[in-house]
Amino acid sequence: MSRTPATLLPFARHALADLRAQAPLVQCITNSVVVNTTANALLAVGAAPAMVDIPEEAEEFAAAASGLLVNLGTPGAEHRAAMHAAVAGAGRAGTPWVLDPVAVGTLPVRTTLATALCAAGPTVIRGNASEILAVAGAGSGGRGVDATEDAESASGAAATLAARTGAVVAVSGPVDVLTDGRDTIRIHNGHPLLTRITGGGCALGAIIAAFTATDTDRLATTAAAVLTYTVAAEIAAERAGSPGGFAVALLDALSTVDGSDLAARAVLS
Amino acid sequence: MSRTPATLLPFARHALADLRAQAPLVQCITNSVVVNTTANALLAVGAAPAMVDIPEEAEEFAAAASGLLVNLGTPGAEHRAAMHAAVAGAGRAGTPWVLDPVAVGTLPVRTTLATALCAAGPTVIRGNASEILAVAGAGSGGRGVDATEDAESASGAAATLAARTGAVVAVSGPVDVLTDGRDTIRIHNGHPLLTRITGGGCALGAIIAAFTATDTDRLATTAAAVLTYTVAAEIAAERAGSPGGFAVALLDALSTVDGSDLAARAVLS
Amino acid sequence: MSRTPATLLPFARHALADLRAQAPLVQCITNSVVVNTTANALLAVGAAPAMVDIPEEAEEFAAAASGLLVNLGTPGAEHRAAMHAAVAGAGRAGTPWVLDPVAVGTLPVRTTLATALCAAGPTVIRGNASEILAVAGAGSGGRGVDATEDAESASGAAATLAARTGAVVAVSGPVDVLTDGRDTIRIHNGHPLLTRITGGGCALGAIIAAFTATDTDRLATTAAAVLTYTVAAEIAAERAGSPGGFAVALLDALSTVDGSDLAARAVLS
Numbered sequence: 001m002s003r004t005p006a007t008l009l010p011f012a013r014h015a016l017a018d019l020r021a022q023a024p025l026v027q028c029i030t031n032s033v034v035v036n037t038t039a040n041a042l043l044a045v046g047a048a049p050a051m052v053d054i055p056e057e058a059e060e061f062a063a064a065a066s067g068l069l070v071n072l073g074t075p076g077a078e079h080r081a082a083m084h085a086a087v088a089g090a091g092r093a094g095t096p097w098v099l100d101p102v103a104v105g106t107l108p109v110r111t112t113l114a115t116a117l118c119a120a121g122p123t124v125i126r127g128n129a130s131e132i133l134a135v136a137g138a139g140s141g142g143r144g145v146d147a148t149e150d151a152e153s154a155s156g157a158a159a160t161l162a163a164r165t166g167a168v169v170a171v172s173g174p175v176d177v178l179t180d181g182r183d184t185i186r187i188h189n190g191h192p193l194l195t196r197i198t199g200g201g202c203a204l205g206a207i208i209a210a211f212t213a214t215d216t217d218r219l220a221t222t223a224a225a226v227l228t229y230t231v232a233a234e235i236a237a238e239r240a241g242s243p244g245g246f247a248v249a250l251l252d253a254l255s256t257v258d259g260s261d262l263a264a265r266a267v268l269s
Numbered sequence: 270m271s272r273t274p275a276t277l278l279p280f281a282r283h284a285l286a287d288l289r290a291q292a293p294l295v296q297c298i299t300n301s302v303v304v305n306t307t308a309n310a311l312l313a314v315g316a317a318p319a320m321v322d323i324p325e326e327a328e329e330f331a332a333a334a335s336g337l338l339v340n341l342g343t344p345g346a347e348h349r350a351a352m353h354a355a356v357a358g359a360g361r362a363g364t365p366w367v368l369d370p371v372a373v374g375t376l377p378v379r380t381t382l383a384t385a386l387c388a389a390g391p392t393v394i395r396g397n398a399s400e401i402l403a404v405a406g407a408g409s410g411g412r413g414v415d416a417t418e419d420a421e422s423a424s425g426a427a428a429t430l431a432a433r434t435g436a437v438v439a440v441s442g443p444v445d446v447l448t449d450g451r452d453t454i455r456i457h458n459g460h461p462l463l464t465r466i467t468g469g470g471c472a473l474g475a476i477i478a479a480f481t482a483t484d485t486d487r488l489a490t491t492a493a494a495v496l497t498y499t500v501a502a503e504i505a506a507e508r509a510g511s512p513g514g515f516a517v518a519l520l521d522a523l524s525t526v527d528g529s530d531l532a533a534r535a536v537l538s
Numbered sequence: 539m540s541r542t543p544a545t546l547l548p549f550a551r552h553a554l555a556d557l558r559a560q561a562p563l564v565q566c567i568t569n570s571v572v573v574n575t576t577a578n579a580l581l582a583v584g585a586a587p588a589m590v591d592i593p594e595e596a597e598e599f600a601a602a603a604s605g606l607l608v609n610l611g612t613p614g615a616e617h618r619a620a621m622h623a624a625v626a627g628a629g630r631a632g633t634p635w636v637l638d639p640v641a642v643g644t645l646p647v648r649t650t651l652a653t654a655l656c657a658a659g660p661t662v663i664r665g666n667a668s669e670i671l672a673v674a675g676a677g678s679g680g681r682g683v684d685a686t687e688d689a690e691s692a693s694g695a696a697a698t699l700a701a702r703t704g705a706v707v708a709v710s711g712p713v714d715v716l717t718d719g720r721d722t723i724r725i726h727n728g729h730p731l732l733t734r735i736t737g738g739g740c741a742l743g744a745i746i747a748a749f750t751a752t753d754t755d756r757l758a759t760t761a762a763a764v765l766t767y768t769v770a771a772e773i774a775a776e777r778a779g780s781p782g783g784f785a786v787a788l789l790d791a792l793s794t795v796d797g798s799d800l801a802a803r804a805v806l807s
Contacts, residue, residue: 032301032570033308033320039571039736044781049736051571054614056647076323076347078614109325196524198308198318243313244520251782255734301570302577302589345592345616378594465793467577467587512582513789 003183003219005268012224012266013259015214020046024066024213028206029053029082031073031102034199037247038069041203044254045228047210055081062089067209068097070117071202072110080113087120096123096212099167100205105134118165123212124222125161126170126205129154136161151177155184168218170208172201176226180219187223188267189230191237193246204229207254223268231265232257272452272488274537281493281535282528284483289315293335293482297475298322298351300342300371303468306516307338310472313523314497316479324350331358336478337366339386340471341379349382356389365392365481368436369474374403387434392481393491394430395439395474398423405430420446424453437487439477441470445495449488456492457536458499460506462515473498476523492537500534501526541721541757543806550762550804551797553752558584562604562751566744567591567620569611569640572737575785576607579741582792583766585748593619600627605747606635608655609740610648618651625658634661634750637705638743643672656703661750662760663699664708664743667692674699689715693722706756708746710739714764718757725761726805727768729775731784742767745792761806769803770795 025048030038035051042049052061055078062068068090070083090097099122101114114135118125125135129151136157151173158169162181171177176187194200204226211225212218235257236249294317299307304320311318321330324347331337337359339352359366368391370383383404387394394404398420405426420442427438431450440446445456463469473495480494481487504526505518563586568576573589580587590599593616600606606628608621628635637660639652652673656663663673667689674695689711696707700719709715714725732738742764749763750756773795774787 031320032322033304033318035571036305036574036736040781040785043734043736049571050641051569051612052641052645053570053612054647057645061645074320074322103319103321107321107326107330109323196312198305198312242521242524243309244517244524247309247520248517248782248786251785252780255780255782300589301591302573302587305574343589343591372588372590376590376595376599378592465581467574467581511790511793512578513786513793516578516789517786 003185008185008220008223008268009263009266011220012227012262015211015221015224016228016259016262018214019210022213023048024210025050026067026069026206026210027052027061027065027086028069028071029058029079029086030069030071030202030206033073034202037199038203038206040251041254042206042210044251045207045210049206053079053082055085058082058086059089062086062095063093065095066213068095069100069206069209070097071100071102071205072104072113073102073202075110075113083113083117087117091121096209096218098122098124098126098205098209100202101125101127101131101135102202104131122165122167123218124168124170124208125165126172126208128172128201132161132169132171133157151175155179159184168222170222170226172204176230178219178223178226183219185219185223186269187226187230188269189227189234189265191233193237193243194233196243197247227262227266228257229254231261234265235261272454277454277489277492277537278532278535280489281496281531284480284490284493285497285528285531287483288479291482292317293479294319295336295338295475295479296321296330296334296355297338297340298327298348298355299338299340299471299475302342303471306468307472307475309520310523311475311479313520314476314479318475322348322351324354327351327355328358331355331364332362334364335482337364338369338475338478339366340369340371340474341373341382342371342471344379344382352382352386356386360390365478365487367391367393367395367474367478369471370394370396370400370404371471373400391434391436392487393437393439393477394434395441395470395477397441397470401430401438401440402426420444424448428453437491439491439495441473445499447488447492447495452488454488454492455538456495456499457538458496458503458534460502462506462512463502465512466516496531496535496537497526498523500530503534504530541723546723546758546761546806547801547804549758550765550800553749553759553762554766554797554800556752557748560751561586562748563588564605564607564744564748565590565599565603565624566607566609567596567617567624568607568609568740568744571611572740575737576741576744578789579792580744580748582789583745583748587744591617591620593623596620596624597627600624600633601631603633604751606633607638607744607747608635609638609640609743610642610651611640611740613648613651621651621655625655629659634747634756636660636662636664636743636747638740639663639665639669639673640740642669660703660705661756662706662708662746663703664710664739664746666710666739670699670707670709671695689713693717697722706760708760708764710742714768716757716761716764721757723757723761724807725764725768726807727765727772727803729771731775731781732771734781735785765800765804766795767792769799772803773799
């Protein structure tokens with residue numbers, strides 16, 4: 001049991017080391033804006049990205065991959081078909097998968113799609129508070145991709161959503177809130193510059209998918225991923241205080257962040 | 270009236286401050302090459318990007334957005350349908366929108382598309398001289414995305430195009446030429462490194478769309494956008510003299526450029 | 539004849555200078571992950587990228603371009619149609635073209651597509667060992683985009699593939715192996731950081747396409763491209779030792795690498 005703040009840190013250190021030893025293959029069906037950033041973030045942290053995102057290939061690949069990310073940022077028709085195929089392959093093979101319901105709430109295609117994908121049993125659902133409230137049916141969504149509410153405001157909805165879907169729900173914000181419907185972990189790390197670059201949240205979804213390869217405790221592996229990513233963001237922000245340099249430094253920090261950094265910086269509750 | 274060099278600088282300073290206070294939501298339907306750069310440029314300058322680019326969502330979103338960019342760089346079928354939908358939504362709601370007719374002239378799909386979109390009443394048309402000449406029917410287009418003629422060579426065609434469409438026309442080049450068919454503004458800022466990175470012009474189109482949220486004087490807001498962007502490019506070029514570093518420094522400079530920088534560097538005529 | 543190590547270096551120096559003098563127009567139909575990186579790499583080295591990737595425009599453009607890259611990384615239906623159209627245009631006009639068979643082997647769509655494109659007569663085929671083995675029919679492919687075997691392991695298959703297709707075959711790895719089925723060149727330059735960023739191999743495919751404009755000796759121009767790129771990678775790695783900074787420094791190095799750098803660093807056999 002690694003779900004208390006006291007046990008989570010050693011768990012996360014092991015998970016990060018395991019991830020680098022295994023270099024898990026992570027399939028991503030993600031939006032056009034962040035696809036490059038996401039692949040580079042996975043490579044930097046030590047995983048192996050594979051953006052296999054066409055319907056005819058997605059199912060077979062998902063069945064063989066270590067993890068899968070389904071991100072709804074720019075859900076064109078071919079991507080939507082690929083998402084359904086990939087989720088079917090993941091379900092058949094037991095591949096853990098992460099749903100990132102970008103900007104759901106009022107936009108018609110992605111909101112319907114998010115509902116259907118939630119019913120297919122994601123392993124983890126990651127979003128900002130507006131997105132999680134919308135997926136849980138408790139809010140009307142934000143005005144796009146930026147969070148208009150802090151993560152704590154969605155903690156109740158997140159727990160309800162987790163209980164209903166069986167997924168771990170991770171709400172991103174200044175304090176990240178993670179829950180499986182029973183236990184809740186709060187991670188106080190991170191940096192506001194993550195909201196000044198595109199893909200700051202989307203790349204985290206992919207890294208959560210990578211960490212699922214390291215253990216079957218989904219809440220704990222999600223927490224390990226969020227901790228690794230937000231600590232890397234803190235390190236990056238110390239090196240570069242503007243968004244252009246920060247994006248570069250974040251990749252660098254993801255490639256070097258280690259257990260000592262987690263131990264020195266983790267603030268969990 | 271802010272259309273003379275003397276009045277434009279204070280107007281631009283106010284517009285930049287207003288943009289940051291408002292963080293306008295800018296919908297972009299843009300090409301796959303620059304979509305990440307464009308989102309990051311909008312975030313850096315202080316706007317909120319939303320790449321809502323599928324036909325089923327584009328119209329509704331455009332009606333609610335503060336501004337819209339339609340960029341023809343990689344005009345796949347789904348994007349083309351989304352562009353028509355978004356322009357309809359923008360027209361219905363009065364959302365200002367920018368047309369960037371990338372590489373029009375000889376290529377069949379985008380040239381026809383640019384003609385149709387021009388007839389739909391863009392607020393601003395931004396391109397290099399070859400593109401503006403082609404859209405105006407006065408040239409045969411360049412050999413792709415790079416300008417083969419300087420902006421001044423298109424100033425007459427730009428004025429004609431502006432008078433015909435009612436749009437402000439912004440011609441990018443070493444000296445940028447902006448006109449609404451009556452008044453013309455020339456902005457002598459910028460740096461050649463903008464032509465050594467992909468998206469140097471495309472991101473400007475998005476930033477022009479963001480500035481439209483700050484005032485209804487379209488020529489003046491376009492000039493404020495071009496001035497902000499080209500001054501940021503100058504600042505970036507002083508920090509990094511090669512294209513990789515320049516692209517990073519440009520995002521940094523967009524996040525920090527302020528009224529004092531504009532005042533210190535603006536060269537308008 | 540520039541195919542021996544002794545003659546290749548002066549050939550490569552001339553080819554790089556010629557490329558910069560000509561700024562060849564290189565059409566790319568490439569995957570969504572690396573399209574930005576690829577355009578920036580072409581611009582940095584001195585070529586003119588044009589990502590004309592829709593079926594209705596691809597054939598005409600390929601007939602007029604100096605070179606063409608067809609990369610199978612994310613082969614959606616519209617891109618597949620554009621690839622066939624572009625290859626037809628290139629064949630008709632004699633435009634040299636490069637096939638990059640990303641992740642072929644087990645994935646159904648791209649493997650069939652690679653076979654069909656190979657039959658259409660590419661000028662150069664570039665891939666890692668797993669990909670070349672798969673295209674040659676001698677292997678089952680890797681687990682995605684990362685090479686699971688070193689380039690030398692594919693040298694026999696590469697020579698067979700070259701003889702069968704008439705293409706130069708370039709196998710990327712710690713030592714790059716290039717062959718036209720008769721002569722073989724090994725290039726010992728490069729840096730492991732190229733495998734820690736996405737697009738490290740994909741951008742090379744585009745640069746090979748750019749170098750084809752400089753001479754009709756396809757093996758020699760391919761070697762000149764690989765040498766230029768891998769020497770730039772060495773220079774970049776001396777400036778930045780982590781993947782975020784390396785990607786930036788690689789673009790910078792591509793913009794500055796010159797004949798003296800090639801002479802000082804080339805290790806050919």
